[in-house]
Amino acid sequence: xxxxxxxxxxxxxxxxxxxxxxxxxxxxxxxxxxxxxxxxxxxxxxxxxxxxxxxxxxxxxxxxxxxxxxxxxxxxxxxxxx
Numbered sequence: 461x462x463x464x465x466x467x468x469x470x471x472x473x474x475x476x477x478x479x480x481x482x483x484x485x486x487x488x489x490x491x492x493x494x495x496x497x498x499x500x501x502x503x504x505x506x507x508x509x510x511x512x513x514x515x516x517x518x519x520x521x522x523x524x525x526x527x528x529x530x531x532x533x534x535x536x537x538x539x540x541x542x
Contacts, residue, residue, distance in 0.1 A: 489513065489515070
């Protein structure tokens with residue numbers, strides 16, 4: 461991260477990174493959303509928010525051992541296709 465980032469933005473992005481490293485996608489998405497809300501013009505915040513939206517969509521399955529890559533695209537598979 462660049463040294464020119466505001467302190468609050470840097471702390472939110474660091475918290476999102478820590479959550480991601482710990483496997484906490486929901487917490488990381490929350491920090492990414494907060495960074496984007498507080499610093500809407502910062503491209504770093506927008507990138508983190510978009511990345512966590514993708515990870516959250518892929519992780520949102522009933523069976524936590526599988527990843528739903530189709531959810532990232534907004535595609536819902538029927539029961540016969542799975």
